[in-house]
Amino acid sequence: xxxxxxxxxxxxxxxxxxxxxxxxxxxxxxxxxxxxxxxxxxxxxxxxxxxxxxxxxxxxxxxxxxxxxxxxxxxxxxxxxxxxxxxxxxxxxxxxxxxxxxxxxxxxxxxxxxxxxxxxxxxxxxxxxxxxxxxxxxxxxxxxxxxxxxxxxxxxxxxxxxxxxxxxxxxxxxxxxxxxxxxxxxxxxxxxxxxxxxxxxxxxxxxxxxxxxxxxxxxxxxxxxxxxxxxxxxxxxxxxxxxxxxxxxxxxxxxxxxxxxxxxxxxxxxxxxxxxxxxxxxxxxxxxxxxxxxxxxxxxxxxxxxxxxxxxxxxxxxxxxxxxxxxxxxxxxxxxxxxxxxxxxxxxxxxxxxxxxxxxxxxxxxxxxxxxxxxxxxxxxxxxxxxxxxxxxxxxxxxxxxxxxxxxxxxxxxxxxxxxxxxxxxxxx
Amino acid sequence: xxxxxxxxxxxxxxxxxxxxxxxxxxxxxxxxxxxxxxxxxxxxxxxxxxxxxxxxxxxxxxxxxxxxxxxxxxxxxxxxxxxxxxxxxxxxxxxxxxxxxxxxxxxxxxxxxxxxxxxxxxxxxxxxxxxxxxxxxxxxxxxxxxxxxxxxxxxxxxxxxxxxxxxxxxxxxxxxxxxxxxxxxxxxxxxxxxxxxxxxxxxxxxxxxxxxxxxxxxxxxxxxxxxxxxxxxxxxxxxxxxxxxxxxxxxxxxxxxxxxxxxxxxxxxxxxxxxxxxxxxxxxxxxxxxxxxxxxxxxxxxxxxxxxxxxxxxxxxxxxxxxxxxxxxxxxxxxxxxxxxxxxxxxxxxxxxxxxxxxxxxxxxxxxxxxxxxxxxxxxxxxxxxxxxxxxxxxxxxxxxxxxxxxxxxxxxxxxxxxxxxxxxxxxx
Numbered sequence: 001x002x003x004x005x006x007x008x009x010x011x012x013x014x015x016x017x018x019x020x021x022x023x024x025x026x027x028x029x030x031x032x033x034x035x036x037x038x039x040x041x042x043x044x045x046x047x048x049x050x051x052x053x054x055x056x057x058x059x060x061x062x063x064x065x066x067x068x069x070x071x072x073x074x075x076x077x078x079x080x081x082x083x084x085x086x087x088x089x090x091x092x093x094x095x096x097x098x099x100x101x102x103x104x105x106x107x108x109x110x111x112x113x114x115x116x117x118x119x120x121x122x123x124x125x126x127x128x129x130x131x132x133x134x135x136x137x138x139x140x141x142x143x144x145x146x147x148x149x150x151x152x153x154x155x156x157x158x159x160x161x162x163x164x165x166x167x168x169x170x171x172x173x174x175x176x177x178x179x180x181x182x183x184x185x186x187x188x189x190x191x192x193x194x195x196x197x198x199x200x201x202x203x204x205x206x207x208x209x210x211x212x213x214x215x216x217x218x219x220x221x222x223x224x225x226x227x228x229x230x231x232x233x234x235x236x237x238x239x240x241x242x243x244x245x246x247x248x249x250x251x252x253x254x255x256x257x258x259x260x261x262x263x264x265x266x267x268x269x270x271x272x273x274x275x276x277x278x279x280x281x282x283x284x285x286x287x288x289x290x291x292x293x294x295x296x297x298x299x300x301x302x303x304x305x306x307x308x309x310x311x312x313x314x315x316x317x318x319x320x321x322x323x324x325x326x327x328x329x330x331x332x333x334x335x336x337x338x339x340x341x342x343x344x345x346x347x348x349x350x351x352x353x354x355x356x357x358x359x360x361x362x363x364x365x366x367x368x369x370x371x372x373x374x375x376x377x378x379x380x381x382x383x384x385x386x387x388x389x390x391x392x393x394x395x396x397x398x399x400x401x402x403x404x405x406x407x408x409x410x411x412x413x414x415x416x417x418x419x420x421x422x423x424x425x426x427x428x429x
Numbered sequence: 430x431x432x433x434x435x436x437x438x439x440x441x442x443x444x445x446x447x448x449x450x451x452x453x454x455x456x457x458x459x460x461x462x463x464x465x466x467x468x469x470x471x472x473x474x475x476x477x478x479x480x481x482x483x484x485x486x487x488x489x490x491x492x493x494x495x496x497x498x499x500x501x502x503x504x505x506x507x508x509x510x511x512x513x514x515x516x517x518x519x520x521x522x523x524x525x526x527x528x529x530x531x532x533x534x535x536x537x538x539x540x541x542x543x544x545x546x547x548x549x550x551x552x553x554x555x556x557x558x559x560x561x562x563x564x565x566x567x568x569x570x571x572x573x574x575x576x577x578x579x580x581x582x583x584x585x586x587x588x589x590x591x592x593x594x595x596x597x598x599x600x601x602x603x604x605x606x607x608x609x610x611x612x613x614x615x616x617x618x619x620x621x622x623x624x625x626x627x628x629x630x631x632x633x634x635x636x637x638x639x640x641x642x643x644x645x646x647x648x649x650x651x652x653x654x655x656x657x658x659x660x661x662x663x664x665x666x667x668x669x670x671x672x673x674x675x676x677x678x679x680x681x682x683x684x685x686x687x688x689x690x691x692x693x694x695x696x697x698x699x700x701x702x703x704x705x706x707x708x709x710x711x712x713x714x715x716x717x718x719x720x721x722x723x724x725x726x727x728x729x730x731x732x733x734x735x736x737x738x739x740x741x742x743x744x745x746x747x748x749x750x751x752x753x754x755x756x757x758x759x760x761x762x763x764x765x766x767x768x769x770x771x772x773x774x775x776x777x778x779x780x781x782x783x784x785x786x787x788x789x790x791x792x793x794x795x796x797x798x799x800x801x802x803x804x805x806x807x808x809x810x811x812x813x814x815x816x817x818x819x820x821x822x823x824x825x826x827x828x829x830x831x832x833x834x835x836x837x838x839x840x841x842x843x844x845x846x847x848x849x850x851x852x853x854x855x856x857x858x
Contacts (some may be wrong), residue, residue, distance in 0.1 A: 084843055087836035094833070098546055098821075101538055109530055117527055117794050122773045124807050138844050171843055207807040226662070229807035233655070254852040261848045293847050340822060344551045348821045354856055355825040358849040362837040365546050366821035378553050378636040378658035380819040390809040392527075392777045392795035393769060396784040404523070407516035408791040414513055414600055415567050418722050419690045420787040423683040427783055 001282065001306040006316055015309075019323060019374065023236045023265040023305055033190045033219040040194035045202050051191040056133075058166045060186075063202040068168065068184040077174045085174065091363045092143050092178045098365030099151040102384040114400035118393045123153035126204065127387060128196030128228075129181065130211035131172060133162035133188050139175035140361060144368050144382065145211050146179035152387035157181045158196060158206055162188020188213075193220035197228045210386065212369075231382060235373040236265035239357055240324055240346075242317050242339065243281075243332035245274035247353055253284035255330060258358050260301035261294040267305040269324070271317045278308045318342035325376040328357045347376045398429055430711065430735040435745055444738075448752060448803065452665045452694040452734055462619045462648040469623035474631050480620040485562075487595045489615075492631040497597065497613040506603040514603065520792045521572050521607045527794030528580040531813040543829035547822045552582035555633065556816060557625030557657075558610065559640035560601060562591035562617050568604035569790060573797045573811065574640050575608035581816035586610045587625060587635055591617020617642075622649035626657045639815065641798075660811060664802040665694035668786055669753055669775075671746050671768065672710075672761035674703035676782055682713035684759060687787050689730035690723040696734040698753070700746045707737045747771035754805040757786045776805045827858055 004014045039047040045063035052066070053059045060066055107119040127149045131142055142159070149157050159176050161169075163186040176184055185203060187195060193213075199205030208229035209221055221230040239259040243252050256268035272278050285302060289295045311317045314333065321329065325345035333339050336351035343349065347370030350357050361368045369382035405424045412421035433443045468476040474492035481495070482488045489495055536548040556578045560571055571588070578586050588605050590598075592615040605613055614632060616624060622642075628634030637658035638650055650659040668688040672681050685697035701707050714731060718724045740746045743762065750758065754774035762768050765780035772778065776799030779786050790797045798811035834853045841850035 084839055087839040090833065090836045091840060094540075094542075098538065101536055101546075102548065104533060107530055109527065111523075111794070113523075115793065117530075119531065119795070120769075125773070140840055140844065226802075226804070229804075248855075251852070251855055254848055254855055257848040258846070258852045261846060288848070288851075293845070298848060336824065340549075340820075343820070344554070345818075346820050349823070351822060351824040352826070354827050354830040355823055356852040356856065358841060358846075358852045359825065359830065359834060359837045360823055361849060362840045363833045364544065364823040364825075365540070366548070366823060371818075373655075375655070375658075376818065376820070378818060381821060383819065385814070389800075389805065389807060390812065391769075391772070391775050391805070392810060393780060394777070394784055394789055394793040394795060395765065395780040396788065396793075397781070398783050401783040401788065404519065404792045405788060407519045408788045410513055410516040411520060411569055411791045412787060415569065416722070417687070417690060417787075419683055419686040419717070419727060420790060422717075423680070423687045423785040423787045426677075426680055426683055427785065 001302055001308065003308050005310040006312055015320065015323070018307060021305070023267060027215045029215050029219050033216055033223055036190040037194040037220060037223055040191050040200065041198050044200035048187055048191055048195055048200060051189065052187055055189050056162050056164050058163070063200070066185050066187055066202065068173070068186055072168070073173045073177055073184070076168050076170045077177070080170055080174055084171070088139060088143070088171070088175060088178060091140065092147060094363055094365040095143055095147045096151055099148045099384050104388070111400070113403040114397055115404070116395040120391050120393065121388045122391065124207045124387050124389065125154070126156035126158065126206040127154045128206040128209040129157060129159040130192065130209060130213050130217055131159055131161040132213055133164055137161065137169045137172045139171040140368065141212060142172055142175035143179050146176065146181050148367065148382055148384050149387040150180040152384045154387050156183070156204070156206065158183040158185065158203065160185045160187050160192035160196060162186070162192070190216045190220035193217060193224060197224035208387070210382070231369070231386060232371065232375065232379055234369070236267065237262045238267040238269070238326055238372060239328040239330065240269045240271060240321055240326040241330040241332060242271045242314070242321065243277070243330070244272065244334070245277040246334070247277070247332050249277065249280035249284045250288070251353065251356070252281045252332065253288050255356050256281070256285055256302070256306065257288055257292065257298050258356065259328070260298035260306065261292065264297055264300040264304065266301045268302065269307040269309065269326070271309045271311060271320065273311050273313060273317070275310055278310055282308060314339065321346065325374045327370045327372045327376065328360070330355065330357055345376045347371045347381050401427055402429060430731055430737065432737050434739040435741055444749065444752070447736060450734070452696060456644045458644050458648050462645055462652055465619040466623040466649060466652055469620050469629065470627050473629035477616055477620055477624055477629060480618065481616055484618050485591050485593050487592070492629070495614050495616055495631065497602070497615055501597070502602045502606055502613070505597050505599045506606070509599055509603055513600070517568060517600070517604060517607060520569065521576060523792055523794040524572055524576045525580055528577045528813050533817070540829070542832040543826055544833070545824040549820045549822065550817045551820065553636045553816050553818065554583070555585035555587065555635040556583045557635040557638040558586060558588045559621065559638060559642050559646055560588055560590040561642055562593055566590065566598040566601045568600040569797065570641060571601055571604035572608050575605065575610050577796065577811055577813050578816040579609040581813045583816050585612070585633070585635065587612040587614065587632065589614045589616050589621035589625060591615070591621070619645045619649035622646060622653060626653035637816070639811070660798070660815060661800065661804065661808055663798070665696065666691045667696040667698070667755055667801060668757040668759065669698045669700060669750055669755040670759040670761060671700045671743070671750065672706070672759070673701065673763070674706040675763070676761050678706065678709035678713045679717070680782065680785070681710045681761065682717050684785050685710070685714055685731070685735065686717055686721065686727045687785065688757070689727035689735065690721065693726055693729040693733065695730045697731065698736040698738065700738045700740060700749065702740050702742060702746070704739055707739055711737060743768065750775065754803045756799045756801045756805065757789070759784065759786055774805045776800045776810050830856055831858060
């Protein structure tokens with residue numbers, strides 16, 4: 001764990017090092033992924049059958065066997081505890097409600113020159129959702145990726161999930177059904193991304209691919225970008241917690257560890273103005289670590305990337321927060337709304353001492369797919385906007401064109417684009 | 430020029446071929462660009478001086494000489510015709526007004542469970558704008574890229590423009606000044622993109638890089654993506670015109686040629702329900718071609734990529750338009766608003782016979798940076814949204830957490846994330 005103090009001489013250098021520290025080395029898999037995508041483009045379903053046998057360790061009988069049937073989903077989800085289904089439904093309902101509130105309005109602007117200008121939002125026709133297989137298959141992630149698409153009005157939501165050994169995760173299927181996923185395929189890896197982007201005889205192509213995955217999936221998304229849209233490639237998760245000494249050190253420690261338990265590359269940072277509180281939290285972290293099933297992972301993250309930053313005052317803390325531009329930000333301060341007003345760069349903020357970040361992972365309503373690694377400076381969390389796009393429009397009458405057309409002709413001629421100018425000039429009266 | 434008729438047997442295959450036709454082969458410049466970016470990261474301004482001497486054919490005296498001064502802009506713009514300045518100002522004023530209307534509102538949602546959920550929009554701190562040098566330096570493009578950033582509230586807009594032989598384009602500088610560009614540097618190529626993304630001693634880094642450029646610039650944007658945001662990589666321009674026989678064939682022909690004159694890879698497509706009108710437009714295209722200064726370019730584009738599609742009725746035309754998802758769409762039909770309602774996928778639409786696409790390139794108000802190559806299925810034109818990002822927030826009280834916290838605990842435990850569950854459970858009362 002890194003300790004920094006803004007009053008100490010080495011602070012600036014230490015903070016810059018923290019900002020620049022790489023927490024992940026991505027394997028170079030460009031060439032392997034390029035071959036897989038090429039095979040799926042060329043051989044379609046046959047390539048999917050081959051690659052699934054090779055990478056997922058089971059042999060689908062035919063292309064039809066790649067699709068998970070409604071009966072299979074019924075069977076797999078029948079045994080889920082009712083209380084767990086209720087929790088999933090509460091989460092889904094709240095996520096839907098928040099994303100519904102994001103819906104933007106179409107524009108129609110009458111114009112002083114006599115034209116009318118407008119902008120219309122339309123949903124994408126079809127979206128592909130990648131869901132990692134095995135242990136990393138998180139039902140909450142299915143809700144967070146699929147529901148904004150559903151709320152946006154996307155008609156087709158095709159989910160792909162690798163099933164190593166043929167095993168399906170019941171809660172992931174329940175989440176998919178609750179979120180309105182229209183098709184589920186038991187494929188994964190770069191081949192699944194290629195199938196979604198290019199289509200095969202049995203899988204129709206989509207317009208955008210979203211969802212987390214390993215290095216192969218991330219590289220495949222990079223390579224199909226342009227053919228389809230993609231979401232941003234998420235890095236390791238992170239939290240910054242601004243907390244004063246009035247907080248319970250154990251609460252803050254568990255919040256830090258909730259971040260750290262994701263994986264060894266995760267980063268948890270405490271910013272406080274009280275050295276005694278900082279020490280109490282650090283001690284509580286050590287005490288909790290031994291009691292956690294994922295304590296080894298959380299401990300490694302805390303040791304390698306954790307940080308405690310001692311500040312003179314909260315103004316200084318807000319300035320550092322804007323430099324860090326964290327994915328998650330907890331504001332455990334007496335007036336968290338005033339603090340939020342000072343923060344320009346953060347993916348998601350959690351206000352007050354009763355607002356641990358984990359409620360945002362599951363049930364609060366805002367999306368948990370958020371910009372990582374300081375990209376909150378320019379990027380946003382997943383939202384309804386990721387599944388909508390805009391068409392602007394212009395309506396001109398003869399009088400409207402007469403009013404603004406001559407300026408267009410002048411600029412077109414200055415740019416040497418004669419036909420542009422002429423297409424306007426011919427219509428002037 | 431390709432002729433298709435929906436009544437003919439080969440139509441489906443011909444239309445698929447039109448959809449799949451690649452209009453551009455991008456040179457592979459990954460390695461060269463990687464070296465240039467590495468040099469700028471390592472050597473900063475010294476690399477910029479070297480690379481500018483090597484690629485732009487002039488030797489800056491020092492890093493200070495890379496910045497264009499206010500006095501230089503005064504001198505360069507002093508000789509511009511007042512009428513041209515007025516045209517530029519009309520364009521800027523209209524673009525500002527349309528983008529101002531796009532401003533989204535912050536959300537604050539009281540919640541049945543007693544929490545408050547919100548979403549805040551903030552502008553990026555700093556944006557870099559790439560402007561190509563020489564003949565391809567279009568002042569309209571400076572307005573279209575810089576004004577949305579300015580309207581969004583971006584504080585720093587740093588423009589880079591290569592000046593082969595040291596020459597500055599006066600109208601480009603005038604546009605930069607009018608659009609609120611805060612800094613102008615006479616650098617270009619991959620080195621300029623690297624300087625914007627990573628910063629040097631004399632150029633502060635930005636958060637997002639936008640603007641058109643050649644293959645080196647496009648590849649450099651790809652390589653710095655993640656460090657900074659980028660805009661989409663534009664392909665060759667295109668227009669689809671839906672026109673009935675009541676239109677003047679010469680108007681439609683000039684509209685097609687305004688697209689074709691951009692470059693040989695541009696694509697202009699007419700869709701009509703009248704064979705005689707189609708022939709008249711094709712004849713008018715041939716007649717106009719000989720009278721255009723860029724006739725050779727436009728002729729090549731029309732010959733290689735132009736198309737005339739004859740349809741049975743307009744419903745069929747709308748369906749084909751949605752498949753083509755064109756960058757620009759002209760609706761020269763009796764009820765263009767009804768037609769627009771049928772189109773889900775297009776970058777920008779132009780309604781009526783007095784609305785040539787060229788007014789959208791310059792003065793209408795909506796942005797002329799638009800999704801090309803069928804990407805309007807999932808992408809949108811440049812807008813204020815490209816320069817804003819969102820922070821979602823959650824505010825919880827003890828009662829609010831008690832209401833939804835248990836569901837979060839259940840889901841966290843189902844996902845095996847114990848510290849997540851504990852961070853919530855510890856606070857339940």
